[in-house]
Amino acid sequence: xRGGRSVEAAPDKELLRRHAExxxxxxxxxxxxxxxxMWAVALRTLGDPEEAADALQEAFLSAYRAAxxxxxxxxxxxxxxxxxxxxxxxxxxxxxxxxxxxxGDDATLDSVAPKNSDPTSAHExxxxxxxxxxxxxxxxxxxxxxxxxxxxxxxDAAKVLEVPPGTIKSRCARGRARLAPLLGHLRxxxxxxxxxxxxxxxxxxx
Amino acid sequence: MTAAHLDYEALADFAEGILDDATATSTEEHxxxxxxxxxxxxxxxxxxxxxxxxxxxxxxAHLVDRLDAALAAxxxxxxxxxxxxxxxxxxxxxxxxxxxxxxxAAAVRTVMDDGDSRSVTxxxxxxxxxxxxxxxPGPAIARAVPFTVVxxxxxxxxxxxxxxxxxxxxxxxxxxxxAMSAADGPLADCVARVGGGKVPLMVDSxxxxxxxxxxxxxPGSDTAHADVWIVGANCSASxxxxxxHRQITx
Numbered sequence: 001x002r003g004g005r006s007v008e009a010a011p012d013k014e015l016l017r018r019h020a021e022x023x024x025x026x027x028x029x030x031x032x033x034x035x036x037x038m039w040a041v042a043l044r045t046l047g048d049p050e051e052a053a054d055a056l057q058e059a060f061l062s063a064y065r066a067a068x069x070x071x072x073x074x075x076x077x078x079x080x081x082x083x084x085x086x087x088x089x090x091x092x093x094x095x096x097x098x099x100x101x102x103x104g105d106d107a108t109l110d111s112v113a114p115k116n117s118d119p120t121s122a123h124e125x126x127x128x129x130x131x132x133x134x135x136x137x138x139x140x141x142x143x144x145x146x147x148x149x150x151x152x153x154x155x156d157a158a159k160v161l162e163v164p165p166g167t168i169k170s171r172c173a174r175g176r177a178r179l180a181p182l183l184g185h186l187r188x189x190x191x192x193x194x195x196x197x198x199x200x201x202x203x204x205x206x
Numbered sequence: 207m208t209a210a211h212l213d214y215e216a217l218a219d220f221a222e223g224i225l226d227d228a229t230a231t232s233t234e235e236h237x238x239x240x241x242x243x244x245x246x247x248x249x250x251x252x253x254x255x256x257x258x259x260x261x262x263x264x265x266x267a268h269l270v271d272r273l274d275a276a277l278a279a280x281x282x283x284x285x286x287x288x289x290x291x292x293x294x295x296x297x298x299x300x301x302x303x304x305x306x307x308x309x310x311a312a313a314v315r316t317v318m319d320d321g322d323s324r325s326v327t328x329x330x331x332x333x334x335x336x337x338x339x340x341x342x343p344g345p346a347i348a349r350a351v352p353f354t355v356v357x358x359x360x361x362x363x364x365x366x367x368x369x370x371x372x373x374x375x376x377x378x379x380x381x382x383x384x385a386m387s388a389a390d391g392p393l394a395d396c397v398a399r400v401g402g403g404k405v406p407l408m409v410d411s412x413x414x415x416x417x418x419x420x421x422x423x424x425p426g427s428d429t430a431h432a433d434v435w436i437v438g439a440n441c442s443a444s445x446x447x448x449x450x451h452r453q454i455t456x
Contacts, residue, residue: 177214
């Protein structure tokens with residue numbers, strides 16, 4: 001082992017520096033440490049596991065290559081989050097040329113939607129969190145993923161997304177306003193499947 | 207005091223504290239006496255709680271493998287000069303196709319064992335190989351393809367193939383640890399057949415799903431992918447006996 005302490009003990013910034021200097025173990029440690037969190041961000045932002053995995057892969061490869069250009073004034077996690085969010089945005093832009101949601105999904109949703117006097121409302125209510133998030137603009141979604149789902153402070157989310165904190169607040173508020181009617185069934189049915197699995201999930205990622 | 211009801215947006219802005227003072231005050235006054243708007247305000251507040259409770263499924267194992275393989279491949283393609291032999295650097299930088307020759311270890315004269323270098327030429331079939339003690343000699347075809355056989359010690363599995371191949375390539379690319387020897391005989395014929403004349407990046411005498419196997423890496427169409435072949439014990443020039451064939455991301 002070169003460069004003093006083991007990779008397990010080294011802080012993120014040191015790992016990134018060691019990686020840039022050719023330490024073959026440093027970057028895998030970074031990935032090991034942050035993969036789950038970055039996965040959560042990518043999955044929530046994109047809604048689809050395969051796409052999220054692709055975005056995550058692109059993000060980590062970007063980070064791998066760009067490590068030498070990392071500026072030490074930001075936290076490595078902030079930098080990684082930014083790369084992941086940008087990779088997600090890239091995928092969404094590419095996806096925009098193709099159909100956004102497979103046609104099958106809506107039909108499936110309709111068939112399992114709770115019966116309601118208002119068919120439109122029934123459909124809306126059948127959306128789960130992941131699908132509902134896909135209904136709101138990317139910028140609002142990214143802000144809500146970081147603040148409401150990942151639990152980051154507004155200031156930290158602002159650093160990740162490189163906008164003023166006030167912008168994060170406003171995006172979060174607009175996003176919540178749009179989600180409020182979409183998530184009604186999750187709120188009202190205490191034993192609903194989504195809520196149930198949320199509880200089994202053991203809370204949000206750190 | 208405002209007579210008009212408040213929409214979700216106004217309520218969300220109010221909750222987030224981003225309304226100007228006058229609007230915030232009138233919102234507050236309206237909420238004090240309007241059940242409908244209070245209910246909607248509660249719905250808005252509940253959004254954050256629902257989002258926070260929503261579970262994130264763990265990253266599926268096959269996607270983790272894919273990620274690891276991609277990073278290993280990236281590492282293999284950027285092998286620092288001072289650490290590795292140039293020839294393997296070239297090898298690692300090219301895209302790869304990998305062939306596993308099941309049970310063919312009898313034909314493999316390798317190799318990369320730590321310590322004792324069994325340079326013996328296949329007089330002993332491997333213990334694992336119960337079905338083929340000898341590889342039938344195929345027609346002698348061109349053996350112009352130069353390759354060496356390594357033993358990275360990888361126990362290849364169908365599930366982990368992608369990351370394992372990338373890892374083995376990276377390990378093979380790190381070179382220097384072991385002596386390597388050129389193989390000949392049925393394995394050479396097999397590699398020539400499967401590789402179609404391409405020079406393999408790696409020929410790894412290993413196991414696949416617990417059975418003796420040999421991995422052969424061939425240049426692929428681009429640097430991002432590898433072409434993984436798994437071939438039966440009797441792989442020869444006349445019959446490759448392919449067990450599996452997979453494109454992997456390096």
